[in-house]
Amino acid sequence: MNLAVIGFGNAGGKVVDKLLAFESNTGRSLCRFALAVNSAEIDLAKLDYVPRDNRILIGQTDQRVKGRGAGADPEVGATIARQDHHEIERAMDGVPIHDIDGFLVVAGLGGGTGSGGAPVLAETLSDRYAEPVYGLGVLPSADEGGRPAFNAARSLTSFTEATENLVLFDNDTWRQHGDSVETGYDRTNEEIARRVVTLLAAGELDGSQISEAAMDSSDVKRTLATGGVSSIAFSSSGLESGTREEKGLISRFTNGHDESRDESDLTMKVHGLVRKAVKSRLTIPAEIDSAERSLVVVSGPPSEFSQKGMRRAREWLERETDSVEILAGDDPREGADRLSVAVLLSNVTRVDRIDALQDQAVDAKSNIQQQADTREDEINDLITDDSGELDPI
Ligand code: GDP
The missing domain is CATH 3.40.50.1440 (Tubulin/FtsZ, GTPase domain)
Known part of the structure; x- marks a missing residue:
């Protein structure tokens, strides 16, 4: 977008x-x-x-x-x-x-x-x-x-x-x-x-070949349209040996698909990266089954994509998030040197870190109030004499 x-x-x-x-x-x-x-x-x-x-x-x-x-x-x-x-x-x-x-x-x-x-x-x-x-x-x-x-x-x-x-x-x-x-x-x-x-940025083509399941910016918009707060999961992996130039060449002759790669490797790689992303550190830790909608973007050279891997990952995420509102798509980047996965967990409602922040804020509020009150007394003590003999001018 x-x-x-x-x-x-x-x-x-x-x-x-x-x-x-x-x-x-x-x-x-x-x-x-x-x-x-x-x-x-x-x-x-x-x-x-x-x-x-x-x-x-x-x-x-x-x-x-x-x-x-x-x-x-x-x-x-x-x-x-x-x-x-x-x-x-x-x-x-x-x-x-x-x-x-x-x-x-x-x-x-x-x-x-x-x-x-x-x-x-x-x-x-x-x-x-x-x-x-x-x-x-x-x-x-x-x-x-x-x-x-x-x-x-x-x-x-x-x-x-x-x-x-x-x-x-x-x-x-x-x-x-x-x-x-x-x-x-x-x-x-x-x-x-x-x-x-x-x-x-998924959905914005840079001249790379269009893949079978390219993400559209309307999918991103739909996932974001929930209101509330969201968290992003991410993981990436370097490309296997074989230069990118070689892969680009093969990919051009085989309509984006590298026949020499074993399909099951790619399936496992894509599926594994989605799982790894969701299990690793999110931008803010949240209970993922509290998300209303999710969006999975797989970004990298089209020769690394696997629709089967994506389907499996989506099924897995449906189970993990307890939601059927999951959109997934590819973001083809011919020249990329990594395969990356980003997952948007939209409108998460159980976020311990926010509860902790609010507790800390409530404590701080009463401290700030107390300090303001005592400061006023302390200033008064300082500028008036102990026995109250002196009148201000
Ligand atoms: P402002 O200019 O008055 O809006 O205040 P700042 O942006 O300087 O700081 C606000 C808060 O942002 C701080 O309390 C930090 O938690 C955080 N912060 C400041 N700079 C950075 C930064 O470069 N990166 C990140 N991740 N957080 C920052």
Whole structure:
């Protein structure tokens, strides 16, 4: 499918930058338009792929912001998104609206600009355009503390309501010991891009041969049309020996099918990759039998595809998810050096990580309230004398 993609806040902009990088490295086409919106000038300047004219600085007239960010306060993020909506909408006039299937708004939910601003933008886009608005939200890791959890839990509610589907990525699940914050983010942003682009770019042909069961972007749209939150599963495997050039040649003579490969190998490979994807780390861990619909995309050279493998994988997934609403298709990429599988588990309703985030947020809320109350008493103690002898002027 083709999307207009908007990164809101620091994490939002960085993830969109990685989507564009991944697209360009793999010859995919997903983002027909990319925009980064932020209240911190320095973060916008760091992006590599979002065109300079498509980086919008908001909140410049707000005394609390002035180009230096929203101070991890989502109320500020939401306010400046509303105040500067004309500027954002003007930038959105560049969207080739007849060529896109929808919008994707991306943000980290634990901070201020993206946490507060992304749901506001998603709502504005839904009101203004007929195309669906999807979200991609990053949850903070638990060790970031109470305030990011509090911000994220609040933003999650409004972002889910403002979008047709909110795909989540959980930093807590993906953090790795030994990573510095920045290298950790760089790595996780690549993991996000690999999953999102493999899944959503399906259906956009790059000149590769059309396969028997090529995925259509309407299948992707249908799977996303559930509302709620979603998770993505992924796995990939290198191609077996035999150069890609050789395979491409054989594939051209045999109408996309390499007769020399044993069909049962390919069946097992495709089926195995789907199972492996669903059993390994999801973008956010969820009980997969709580998903309403699923979508399986197998991406790679057509000579590696197996319709039998796909059928088996689908039957297996039907049993695992306890659902018959499973769409599956191929995404032929002649030049790819791997066979990749992405599975969208749409509208998952049992997600322990969200329950834990909400518990942490509720605790944080009462701590924040308590600290605010005691701080007022402490200031009073400090500026008045113990016996109350002195009158203020
Ligand atoms: P904002 O600019 O005010 O929206 O705030 P940030 O985007 O800087 O941070 C919000 C949250 O996003 C943080 O609490 C982190 O959990 C997360 N975050 C920040 N940068 C990155 C990043 O590059 N990658 C990922 N995966 N998460 C990030």
